Amino acid sequence: MTDFSAEQKRYLEGFATGVSAVRAVGGVPGAAPAAKAEPTGPDAIHIKAQDRVLTSGGKLNDQEKWKRAEHPFDAYRRLKADADAGKAPKPDDNFRWRYHGLFWVAPNQISYMCRLKIPNGILKHWQFAGVADLADAHGGGYCHVTTRANLQIREIAPEHAAPLLEGLVDIGLTAKGAGADNIRNITGSPTAGIDAQEILDTRPLARSWHFHILNDRSLFGLPRKFNVAFDGGGIVPVLEETNDIGFQAVRVRDGSGIEPGVWMRLVLGGISGHKDLARDTGIVCRPSECDAVADAILRVFIENGDRTNRNKARMKYVLDAWGFDKYLAAVEEKLGRKLDRVAPDFAEPRGPFDRFAHIGVHRQVQPGLNWIGVLLPVGRMTTDQMRALAEIACECGDGDIRLTVWQNFLFSGVPDAKVAEVEARVAALGLSTSATSMQAGLVACTGATGCRFAAAHTKEWALAIAEHVDARLKLEVPVNVHVTGCHNSCAQHYIGDIGLIGAKVPVGDDGDTVEGFDIVVGGGFADDPKIGRELWLGVKAEECPARVESILRAYLAGRSGPEESVAQ
Numbered sequence: 050m051t052d053f054s055a056e057q058k059r060y061l062e063g064f065a066t067g068v069s070a071v072r073a074v075g076g077v078p079g080a081a082p083a084a085k086a087e088p089t090g091p092d093a094i095h096i097k098a099q100d101r102v103l104t105s106g107g108k109l110n111d112q113e114k115w116k117r118a119e120h121p122f123d124a125y126r127r128l129k130a131d132a133d134a135g136k137a138p139k140p141d142d143n144f145r146w147r148y149h150g151l152f153w154v155a156p157n158q159i160s161y162m163c164r165l166k167i168p169n170g171i172l173k174h175w176q177f178a179g180v181a182d183l184a185d186a187h188g189g190g191y192c193h194v195t196t197r198a199n200l201q202i203r204e205i206a207p208e209h210a211a212p213l214l215e216g217l218v219d220i221g222l223t224a225k226g227a228g229a230d231n232i233r234n235i236t237g238s239p240t241a242g243i244d245a246q247e248i249l250d251t252r253p254l255a256r257s258w259h260f261h262i263l264n265d266r267s268l269f270g271l272p273r274k275f276n277v278a279f280d281g282g283g284i285v286p287v288l289e290e291t292n293d294i295g296f297q298a299v300r301v302r303d304g305s306g307i308e309p310g311v312w313m314r315l316v317l318g319g320i321s322g323h324k325d326l327a328r329d330t331g332i333v334c335r336p337s338e339c340d341a342v343a344d345a346i347l348r349v350f351i352e353n354g355d356r357t358n359r360n361k362a363r364m365k366y367v368l369d370a371w372g373f374d375k376y377l378a379a380v381e382e383k384l385g386r387k388l389d390r391v392a393p394d395f396a397e398p399r400g401p402f403d404r405f406a407h408i409g410v411h412r413q414v415q416p417g418l419n420w421i422g423v424l425l426p427v428g429r430m431t432t433d434q435m436r437a438l439a440e441i442a443c444e445c446g447d448g449d450i451r452l453t454v455w456q457n458f459l460f461s462g463v464p465d466a467k468v469a470e471v472e473a474r475v476a477a478l479g480l481s482t483s484a485t486s487m488q489a490g491l492v493a494c495t496g497a498t499g500c501r502f503a504a505a506h507t508k509e510w511a512l513a514i515a516e517h518v519d520a521r522l523k524l525e526v527p528v529n530v531h532v533t534g535c536h537n538s539c540a541q542h543y544i545g546d547i548g549l550i551g552a553k554v555p556v557g558d559d560g561d562t563v564e565g566f567d568i569v570v571g572g573g574f575a576d577d578p579k580i581g582r583e584l585w586l587g588v589k590a591e592e593c594p595a596r597v598e599s600i601l602r603a604y605l606a607g608r609s610g611p612e613e614s615v616a617q
């Protein structure tokens with residue numbers, strides 16, 4: 050048995066996986082090994098982390114090998130040439146395209162989906178109309194609002210891939226880093242700057258962090274995807290507890306040992322699909338420090354996240370293995386200073402949430418102005434609707450379109466005198482500024498129409514459930530039904546009052562299956578965050594509307610009063 054040195058092992062691993070050893074060891078394949086050179090440049094942090102796996106005898110997962118073989122940003126011209134020629138991408142190039150925001154979604158649709166990056170979910174009316182034009186020119190003529198307050202364009206033929214990405218840049222948008230092992234769209238309170246109860250406007254924070262990561266290549270290509278959210282204390286939940294990093298605005302009282310005023314509380318490790326919500330670290334930082342703190346947290350993750358097993362590669366698993374104290378000590382070491390901490394008693398309680406505030410007309414903190422939430426059934430809009438909505442934002446509001454994690458959007462800055470006009474123009478588009486309890490809390494991922502991981506047509510079944518229940522029950526309390534297609538949990542089924550996750554349900558003895566769902570009950574978020582319990586497995590989809598109705602009837606019969614939520 051030959052004994053290899055660490056250097057030889059690293060070279061052979063690269064050889065076996067088609068990796069250029071040049072970058073890894075600073076030598077030329079086939080040439081006598083050069084003196085060991087430390088990787089340098091923005092990719093060094095990732096290469097060193099991969100090297101540590103290899104020198105310890107571990108095996109990188111496929112995605113790590115692909116990243117190491119050719120950085121996705123260096124592959125753009127090649128990817129573009131292939132796409133221009135109408136070629137479908139191989140798995141490694143499908144992964145690389147995701148760094149640019151494109152996802153090849155065959156076989157469900159023989160095309161790309163593009164997911165954008167829109168910090169705090171807010172874009173200008175002309176950008177919104179511009180996205181609609183791009184979706185017409187290069188996609189399927191519609192868009193979806195996602196559960197990260199983002200937009201997706203679908204049905205993009207290969208030859209339209211690069212023109213679409215380049216068209217986004219033309220209108221001041223980007224999709225860079227929207228997929229693969231990168232930091233996903235930065236979410237923030239959708240009522241930032243217009244909400245009477247907010248403590249802090251999250252827009253500058255989300256924007257600053259968005260550009261911080263966008264312009265630092267070393268922060269692309271993490272062990273796995275990563276989510277960051279900013280909650281400003283407003284009335285609409287932003288679900289920061291489901292993010293790897295959540296910053297929550299808090300007012301710190303006198304006597305805590307730190308200066309009283311507005312601080313950002315740090316919560317870590319949320320990943321609802323793995324049944325974990327972010328936990329309070331006890332740390333607070335100044336709003337101006339969020340970028341530096343998040344940067345240090347990320348670098349600890351980049352250096353120590355699992356690069357062998359994709360299922361264990363999220364930051365949660367480093368936190369689980371190390372505990373919060375060790376992780377935070379490593380963050381402080383990176384920062385070169387201790388972080389501030391505050392006991393919970395010295396943080397003022399957060400203002401209340403309103404689970405209907407993302408729908409309908411609400412007074413802004415600015416006198417005489419309103420925000421108006423528009424219901425988009427499970428996030429879908431046609432491009433014609435988008436252009437007309439952009440016109441309304443321009444002519445009747447402040448020109449902003451504010452996407453929410455509830456798969457809808459708000460107009461902001463609408464004067465009292467224009468409210469009725471907005472409502473009428475929205476209704477004329479076949480949309481609504483009001484919603485039933487079911488409609489307001491209905492969330493669904495892409496599902497089998499466009500996602501190869503889906504076990505069911507989530508959006509279609511979600512709408513069928515809402516229609517069925519609305520025709521039979523009158524609910525005066527908010528109800529969240531989250532319908533997700535697979536364990537990736539894009540619709541966060543574990544935090545819904547009722548969550549459904551796609552399942553193939555066997556029928557008969559010959560191996561046939563039909564679409565169905567496992568059903569989870571009792572999840573919660575915002576002021577009542579909790580993971581729901583799986584109560585039924587493998588319910589046929591056609592039976593789910595009646596099953597959800599029966600769950601809600603049981604709740605109505607058993608509750609002590611309207612103030613008791615479904616999750617209780």
Ligand code: SF4
Binds near residue numbers: 504540
């Ligand atoms: Fe696709 Fe699964 Fe995400 Fe739904 S949850 S969009 S099925 S990956």
